[in-house]
Amino acid sequence: MVNRQGVRHLLTVESLEAEEIREIFRLAHELKARWRRGEYTPILAGRVMALLFEKPSLRTRVSFQAAMVQLGGSSLFLGEETGLGKREKLSDFVRVLCRYVDVVVLRAFNHAMVEEFASYATASVINGLTDYCHPCQALADLFTIEEHFGTLEGQKIAYIGDGNNVARSLAMACAKLKVPFVMATPPNYRFSAEYVRRLVLNGMSEGLEVTDDPAKAVRAATVVYTDVWTSMGQESESERRRRDFAVYQVNEILMAQAAPQAVFMHCMPAHRGEEVTDGVIDGPQSIVLEQAANRLHLQKGILVWLLKGLLPEF
Numbered sequence: 001m002v003n004r005q006g007v008r009h010l011l012t013v014e015s016l017e018a019e020e021i022r023e024i025f026r027l028a029h030e031l032k033a034r035w036r037r038g039e040y041t042p043i044l045a046g047r048v049m050a051l052l053f054e055k056p057s058l059r060t061r062v063s064f065q066a067a068m069v070q071l072g073g074s075s076l077f078l079g080e081e082t083g084l085g086k087r088e089k090l091s092d093f094v095r096v097l098c099r100y101v102d103v104v105v106l107r108a109f110n111h112a113m114v115e116e117f118a119s120y121a122t123a124s125v126i127n128g129l130t131d132y133c134h135p136c137q138a139l140a141d142l143f144t145i146e147e148h149f150g151t152l153e154g155q156k157i158a159y160i161g162d163g164n165n166v167a168r169s170l171a172m173a174c175a176k177l178k179v180p181f182v183m184a185t186p187p188n189y190r191f192s193a194e195y196v197r198r199l200v201l202n203g204m205s206e207g208l209e210v211t212d213d214p215a216k217a218v219r220a221a222t223v224v225y226t227d228v229w230t231s232m233g234q235e236s237e238s239e240r241r242r243r244d245f246a247v248y249q250v251n252e253i254l255m256a257q258a259a260p261q262a263v264f265m266h267c268m269p270a271h272r273g274e275e276v277t278d279g280v281i282d283g284p285q286s287i288v289l290e291q292a293a294n295r296l297h298l299q300k301g302i303l304v305w306l307l308k309g310l311l312p313e314f
Contacts, residue, residue, distance in 0.1 A: 007121060007122055007123065007124055008124055008306055009118045009121070009124055009125040009126070009306075010124075010125075010126045010127060010135060010136075010302060010306065011114060011115060011118055011125065011126075011127045011135070012127065012132075012133050012135055012169070012172070013133065013135045013138055013139065013169050013172040013173045013176065014133075014172050014198065014202065016135075016176065017176075018176045018177055020305075021139065021142075021173070021176055021177060022177075023305060024139060024298070024301040024302055024305045025139075025142075025143050025146065025298075025301065026301075027300070027301035027304050027305055027308075028143055028294075028297045028298045028300060028301030029143075029147075029297075029301075031071075031297060031300040031301060031304065032294075032297040032300075035070065035297065040070050040071075040072075041071075041072070042071065042072025042073075043071055043072060043304065044068065044071040044072050044073035044303065044304070044307065045072035045073065046072075046073070047068075047071075047072075047073035047074075047102045047103070047307065048073060048074055048075070048076065048100065048101045048102055049064065049065075049068045049073060049075040049076070049101060049102065049103045049104070049105065049303070050075070050076045050078055050097060050100070050101040050103070050104045050105070050123075051064060051065070051075060051076065051077045051078065051104075051105045051107075051128070052078050052082070052084055052104060052105070052106050052107070052108075053077075053105075053106075053107040053128065054084075054107060054108045054109055055107050055108070055109065055129065055232055056232070057107055057128070057129075058269070059268065059292055059295050060105070060107060060128045060129060060136065060137075060295070061077070061107075061128075063295035063296040064105050064126075064128070064299050064303075065077070066296055067296055067297075067299040067300045067303060068303065070296075070300070071300060071303060071304070073102075073303075076101070085113070090113070090117060090120070091120045094117050094120040094121050095120055095122070097123075098120075098121050098122040098123040099122075102123050102124070102307065103123055103124045103125075103126065103303065103306060103307065104117075104121065104123055104124070104125050104126070105125075105128045106125060106127060106128060107127075107129045107130075108129075108130050109130070109131055109233060110130065110131060111127075111130035111131055111132035111133065113130075114127050114130050124306040124307065126302060126306070129165065130165065131165060131233070132165055132168065133165050133168050133169040133172075134165045134166045134169050134267070135169050135173075136295070136298065136299065136302065137166055137169060137170075137267050137295075138166065138169035138170045138172070138173040139298055139302070140291065140294050140295045140298035140299075141170060141173070141225070141265060141267070141291060142170075142173050142174070142177060142179070143294055143297070143298050143301075144265070144287065144290060144291045144294045145157075145179075145223055145263075145265075147290075147294070148263060148287060148290070149222065152177055152179050154222075155179055155180075155222045155223060156179070156180045156181075156182065156220060156221045156222055156223070156259075157170070157179060157180065157181050157182070157221065157222075157225055158182045158183075158184065158217040158218045158221035158223065158224050158225065158258065159171070159181065159182070159183045159184070159185075159217075159225045159226070160183075160184045160185075160214050160217060160218070160224065160225070160226045160248050160250050160254070160275075161184075161185060161189075161226045161227050161228075161229060161245065161248055161275055162185060162189050162227065162228075162229055162231070162241070162245070163183065163185055163189050163190050163191045164227060164231050165231070166227045166267050167183065167191075167227065168191065168195060170225070171183070171191070171208065172198070172199065172202065174207065175199050175202040175203055175207065175208070176202060176203075178203065178207065179207065180207045180209070181207055181208055181209070182208075182209040182210075182211065182217045182221065183208075183209070183210045183211070183217065184210075184211050184212065184213060184214040184216070184217035184218075184248060185210070185212065185248070186212060186244050186245065186248070187212060188244070189244070189245075190210055191210070196208070214247070214248055214250075214254055215254065215257050218254055218255075218257050218258040219257060219258070220258075220259050221258045221259060221262055222258070222259050222261060222262050222263070223262065223263055223264075223265055224250060224254070224255060224258050224262055224263070224264050224265070225264075225265045225266070226248075226250045226265075226266055226275045226276055227266065227267055227275065228269070228270070228271050228274070228275055229241045229242065229244075229245040229248075229271070229274055229275050230242075230271075242274065245274075245275070248275070249274070249275060249276065249277065250264065250275060250276045250277070250280055251276075251277045251279070251280060252277065252279050252280060252283070255280055255283075255285060262285060263285050263286070263287045264276075264280050264281065264283070264285045264286045264287065265286075265287060265288060265291050266281060266288050266291075267291075268288060268292055270288075
């Protein structure tokens with residue numbers, strides 16, 4: 001997305017072209033290779049990133065802060081004392097903050113607020129998670145799948161669970177890169193008709209399948225993916241959701257019905273004993289730690305992609 005100030009943002013997967021996703025992956029692969037060689041090239045030296053988080057975070061916060069440090073820049077974690085949305089008009093807050101920093105990572109409850117924030121920003125804005133989507137997670141997930149198998153071609157992702165923000169972004173990323181995506185979820189937790197329409201418009205008309213049968217979803221799947229049944233902000237629904245999703249647990253029996261080479265993925269944090277068993281998440285098919293680790297490298301790719309006009313090397 002490019003706003004009216006001509007600044008590039010990353011707010012949704014939907015706003016990216018397939019070639020832009022592949023370019024982010026290329027950068028992430030290159031930067032990870034340098035990291036493995038022990039090279040910490042300060043290509044973002046002097047650049048400053050601000051993190052504004054309304055929700056708790058481990059992976060998103062630490063991976064972005066570590067990425068910026070390893071690229072030679074610095075970061076500022078801004079707490080409630082900044083008064084986001086409370087002390088002054090949002091437009092004033094954004095326009096002042098952008099005089100100080102080059103990029104803002106914003107993790108918020110309301111996606112509309114992130115869009116409004118980005119509309120005023122003269123620094124690049126990255127969506128670190130909203131109620132609507134989680135683009136950085138989905139991109140890191142597909143980056144991990146590509147790295148593990150060597151290619152995205154021939155892969156099939158079975159997502160078992162709630163049609164939440166992670167699922168929406170993952171489905172859209174699969175749509176962009178032509179990766180079949182099958183979701184198993186109770187009828188009341190499926191994507192909205194409007195979101196399915198968006199997926200179809202992005203070329204997912206043949207690659208998207210939705211079922212209420214987890215065993216059918218994982219058949220021939222090379223990736224079995226799940227997330228918590230109750231996301232942040234839905235705590236009052238937790239008992240009902242446990243009942244509704246009881247037969248959607250990813251356990252050893254379900255994993256055995258996927259392709260022999262199938263891997264297990266989870267964006268974490270996990271509610272062990274609910275959506276996944278210890279035997280699966282800690283088992284030989286699990287790549288959740290590699291998946292989490294790749295948030296660091298994919299975040300580097302995003303940062304360099306957003307600021308690459310300032311970086312002739314890339």
